[in-house]
Each structure stands twice: as structure tokens, then as C-alpha cells.
Amino acid sequence: MAAAVPLAVLALLLLGPGGWGYAEPLRDSLREELVITPLPSGDVAATFQFRTRWDSDLLQEEVSHYRLFPKALGQLISKYSLRELHLSLTQGFWRTRYWGPPFLQAPSGAELWVWFQDTVTDVDKSWKELSNILSGIFCASLNFIDSSNTVTPTASFKPLGLANGTDHYFLRYAVLPREVVCTENLTPWKKLLPCSSKAGLSVLLKADRLFHTSYHSQAVHIRPVCRNARCTSVSWELRQTLSVVFDAFVTGQGKKDWSLFRMFSRTLTEPCPLASESRVYVDITSSSQDNETLEVNPPPLTTYQDVILGTRKTYAVYDLLDMAVISSSRNLNIQLKWKRPLENGYIHYQPAQDRLQPHLLEMLIQLPANSVSKVSIQFERALLKWTEYTPDPNHGFYVSPSVISALVPSMVAAKPVDWEESPLFSSLFPVSDSSSYFVRLYTEPLLVSLPTPDFSMPYNVICLTCTVVAVCYGSFYNLLTRTFHIEEPSTGGLAKRLANLIRRARGVPPL
């Protein structure tokens, strides 16, 4: 009896922890997401986001067990009492004019801004140590951050996470524009991911494709967020984002067809087993506008519509955790094809060859009504050979005017005329269609001032050089090589003898 009771207690104890193990919710979760956006200029932008949310208050309890949240960053938060950390490393510039507004832009180089907790006493010292530690973690030269490139903004850079007081004394911001981003920064960034480029969306992160882009930006954002809708407790959120823009001409070879394989030289095979959500979103907003249809292959099972950055957008959703998405071929290669209607435009361009032929650009375009269309060409000024300049080079050089040949719809239908009967001014251009008339217009010629050399310089140089040579070298040469001979005075020529005759006659001493 007495033995049975302890046995029962022991059994309960053994079951108890096991029971807790099953009922306890997971403390951290991972969501991964890739958004593919075809841009108006023909390029395509891909934005990866990996979000690890950790339901624990690092600053209040001693944490020793790290699962999905990386230990390096967790220890950093508790040691330096961080409230928020935002670090980005970027190469290139986001061209909003051609590409549209970005989700999250970052300055070229390295940018680090940090909010410290209210309990920190020496913020500058913590800031300096933090930037040194981060330079070791991310293999970047962040240790060059010091008081000469750190500021404390007073109005902007409010905390992006939960905040109960915003005393800007605890904010520090620094940018290192000279910082280079390369594989050595991507490698530790990838190692912070729970699935670390082995499974899920991170298999697409191959350095040789990611750096062959017009814009590459990778960032780490840590902030406290609400744990639930009531927002009574705090979770820590780590977001790792990576945005790249693939160039249509460099990577796409001029074609506007994109696929995951062409962009990343990989396809997706399986979701990350540690992720609770793993999705790919493709922006198909333009499939209903502009007569251009965007075809996405394989066809999505669901779509998502929302107002993003002020405009209504539609996204095709591929959920990797859904078995139907990667079922058939064991890999997912999303392809985007533009189905253009019949080309009703024409472009012909013949580039110039130096001193042989000029540029020729012909374009057939349809101008919309009540609008202004601008056509612009960039050019560079080159240096000519000095014999090719005209005698008055400061006047400039002329570029021939452009020609516009247009069929203008006429408001009144014209009737075809007999050339012999009608006056001369109405038969300049043959009229085939009575609904529009043909006109040829010219622009002004362009006067371009080219950099003009100083043509007097050859003369100046020759004069100066000859002077120097004559004075210096000539003098030395003469001194060194001239020999002096004693010369007998000559007895005199005819003129001297005649002169002596006359002088003797005068009584003056002879020459």
C-alpha cells in the first residue's frame, strides 16, 4: 500500500511534465514571404521577408534557450537594453520614377538606427559598443560609426514598435555611405534565418544572382510588437528583409518574361519545416489594365486584394504549406509572361559611328488626345581632334532638327481633288484618306557648345620650350664646346687701304 502510493505519485510526476509539454504553446513562430512585383519599366522586383516573433520578454527574464530567434541578436537585446534596432545594407538606388514607390527603401551604404530603453545610463557608450559588435556579426565596417557620423534626430525616426514614451535622447542614427554590400554580408544574414538557406524561400538566396541586380538591400529590424489583439503583453519581432530589382536587359536579355529560375537560378521545392506560414505573392494588378495581360503560370489557387501604398492591388498567392501547390512536379517555378496585343508601334534605331555616320532614330507612336508627350535622348559630349574644329569653335556645333510626320484627323471630311483643276497649294501632299491630312513639321536645330581647347597653347608651348632650350641649354653648350683662338688681325681689305690713304692725306693716324 505504502509502496503503491509513491508509485502512483511517481507516475503522475512522470506524466505531468509530459502533459505540460504538449499543452504549452510554441514560444516563437516564423513566417516567410516573397513578393514579386513586375515594375513598369520591364524590370522585376523581389522582396523577401522573414519574420520571427518571440513571445517572451527578454529584458525581464533570464533566457537560456533559443529556438528560432537567433541567439546572437537575443543576447544583444538583453545586454545593451535595446528597444529597437534597424540595420540595413544597400547597394544601388531605388528609382521611384521608373519603378514606382518601394515597400521599404534604404539609403545606399549602411544605415543603423537604434532606440535604447529608458534604463540605459550612458547611451553613447552603449551605441559605440553595439556598433562594434554588429560589425563583427555582419562582417561590415560598422565600427567606423562614432560621434562624427552619429546624430540624434529630434522629430523623425519615431519607434516603429510599441512605445510608451519617446524621449529622443535614447535614439541614435548613423549612415555609412561608403559601405559595400557583398556575399560576406549576406552569409551571416542567412545564418540568422532558422532554415538558413536549406529549405523554404531561403534556398533562392544565392549570392551570384542576388548581386547581379540594379538594387540590393538587406535589412534586419527588431522591435517589440503586440502579442495579441488586446495588446496586453509584448513580443519581440525580428524581421529580415531583402529587396532586389532584376534588370530587364542584363538579367532578362531584353525579354519581359520572368520566372523564378531565370531570376534566382533555383526553384522552390519545399517550405521551411519550422515556418508557420510560407507564401509567395505575385503582383497581377496590371493584368486588367493597359491592354497588357500578365499571365502567371502555374495559375494561382487564391488571390489577395488590398490597398497598398495608396492604390488597390491584386496579388496571386502561392502557399507553400498547401500541398496542392507543390504537389505535381515537386518544385514550384512561377513564370510571368506578358501577352502583348499586336504591336502597333515601331522603333528603328541606328547608332552613330564616329566620323562615319550619325544617329538615326525613327519611332511610330500613337499620341493620346489632350496630352503632352515628351521624347528625350541623353547624349554625351566628346572631344574632337584639334583639326576638326572650325575656325570659330566657340560658336558651337549644330545638331540637325527633328522631323515629325503626322497624320492629323481632320474635322471636316475633304474630298479627293484632281490635281490639274485645284489650286497648287492644296496639292502639295497626296491625299488618300479624306478623314485625315498629312503634315510634316520640323523642330529647331540645336546648338551645342562643345568643350573647346585653347588653340593658342601649341604656340605658347613652342615659344616657351624654345626659349628655355636656347637660353639654358644653348648657353651651356656654348660654354662647354666653344674654344677660343687668338686671331691675327687681318691686314685689311680694299676698303681699309683706301681709307688709310685718305687718312694719311689728312694727317690722321691710320686704322
Added chain:
Amino acid sequence: MVATSFLSQGVTAVAGLLLLSFGSLATSQIEDQAEQFFRSGHTNNWAVLVCTSRFWFNYRHVANTLSVYRSVKRLGIPDSHIVLMLADDMACNPRNPKPATVFSHKNMELNVYGDDVEVDYRSYEVTVENFLRVLTGRIPPSTPRSKRLLSDDRSNILIYMTGHGGNGFLKFQDSEEITNIELADAFEQMWQKRRYNELLFIIDTCQGASMYERFYSPNIMALASSQVGEDSLSHQPDPAIGVHLMDRYTFYVLEFLEEINPASQTNMNDLFQVCPKSLCVSTPGHRTDLFQRDPKNVLITDFFGSVRKVEITTETISLQPDLGIMESSYKEDRMDEDLIEPLKYAEQLPVAQIIHQKPKPKDWHPPGGFILGLWALIIMVFFKTYGIKHMKFIF
């Protein structure tokens, strides 16, 4: 009587047997000790790989350093034990036609940059001061671990340097030099602080042998790509990239190292023969007089590979989950939920608050020495010219 004689015979036989076994044990012990004298006594390996040249046309120096990095990593030294210093970025240089790659063989056969590289000191951080601080260990306290050489007296260190050099100096980034005397003194500091067990120094620059002439600390073996008065030449250009990809000496060293695997028994004498004058045009040199062991007993993997002391145990250890913490924190979550009021996010652009914020009062600092001195001078001149009698009107 007969029994006792038999017994004594048995005892002597047993004694003889025991003596024999002791004798053999003793000889095997002496053999062990003798063998240990030839084997290296190091327990960990470190590598310090330095490229000191900047600018695109010095691509080959970065490729040199990365090829040694690649070999050393392949043979087992982990990134945490490698300090890699690259003075310029060639892989993501705007002039590189294939970004994120550094090639060592033409026709882009071998990408030595790889996918897994970690550069510890890069770009402007590669200076003589940082290099000497890494070697001697005198680093500012907030330096991260990956930038430190945490070696001890049982570490074998490989130091590889490449760049432009001359007779007695090596140029860092076109703006400063390190002399062979400084380098020798740094190694002596390392020896006195017991920061290495054995050190292998390889240098691939013009007149490289001059850099190891002045070493005077024990246990250093040095190799150089050329003698004093000779230039180290580059290997082959790649027409697509437009620059020379590698230097000759390191190219042949890389080919030699590609044949090595962590279990090879190749020794240093083979490394000394790597680039004869017919291939390298310069005469590679080496220096072994400071080294205690014979080079033919020194394995390549003593410096290029990594020693791991592994003890295999057969007892099972069961890991207990940490139950106490899990339970208590779970309970805490439940309790706190009803007590705290909801938190909220900060407003990103509170216009009214920004416009009306009061400027912080600036801390008052007493006037500096210059201002005080200037006023003192003015006052003295005034009183000297106009006399001391004005004092009583002031004070």
C-alpha cells in the same frame, strides 16, 4: 625439496617473464617519447590571411588571399579561427562583369570567393595598426570575437600576406608600409606572450624574402615567392575580366593544396619545391633555421588543416528538459494578462507635437582655456596702458 626447487624455478620464470614485459613496455615508452619529439604538439589552428592592395588592377592579390582562404577552410579550419583581411572589394566592384565572384583560373573555372565567405577586416580597416594589433592581441575591448586572434601557446598559426612589396617593406593600401623589423618584433611579442606554438609565414610579393630576413623568434618557418632583387610575377590575364587573375607562386601553391586532403601525409619539403624557377620565373625561398623540427617531419595539415581533439566515450548521457522555467513562465503569462492596460504603437509623424516641442536647454559649459586666455590678455593690456588706477572703478 623437489617441490621448492620447482617453485623457485617457476618464480624465476615468472620473474623473467615480468622483466621482459617491463622491458618491452619501457622501450615502447621511449619510442613514444621520441616520436612525440617529431610530431607537433599543437591543439588548435589559426590562420591570418592578409591582402594589402587596393584598386581593381590588384584583383590578383585578393584572388591570392581568397584561394588560400578556400584551401584552409576546405582542410578544416573554421571561420571562427580565420582572420581574413581584404583591403578592397573585388567581388561586388562595379567593374566586375560577374558580380559576387572572384576567379583564380581563366575562363572562370574556379570561383574562390564562394558562397560562404566571411571577411573580418575589409576595405579601410586593413591598416598596419590593425594588423599588428591582431597579431599581438592588443585590441580595444569592444572588438568582436571574429576580429580577434585568440591563440594560445598550443596554437599553430598560418600567416599569409600578399600585395606590393620591396626590399624590407610591404605596402598597405598605397598609403603606408610595414617593415620587416616591425614584423619581426611583432612575432617576438607573440612569442613572449606565448601566443603561438609554431608559426608558418608565407609571403607573395616582390622581393618577398626580405620580409623574413629579420625574424629572430623561435619556431617560425617562412616561405617567400621571390628573393631580394627579384620581382614576383603574375600568372595569366582573363580577357573577359580584363585583369591578371593570380600571381604565379600562389597559383602553383593553390594547385598543390588542391591535392591535399585532411588525412594527407605530405610534408613541408614538398611545399618548398612547389614553384621552381622554370614556372615561377622568380626563385622562391624559405627559411627554417628558427624552426625546431625537421621540415620533412612537418605535415602540411599541421598549418593548413585543423586539429580537433576528439575523445570518444561510450557512456550514455541523457539530457533533461528544463521543466522548471517552462512551467513558471507559462503561469506568469496567464496572470499578467488582466492587470496591464493595452500598449500602443507610437505615432510616426505627430505634426502638432513636433511643431510645439520645446528646444532642450543646452548644457552650460564653462568657457574654454583659449577664451579665458584671450580675455586675460585684453584686460592686462588695458590696465598696462591706462594704469592701475582704473581698477577701483571696476571692482
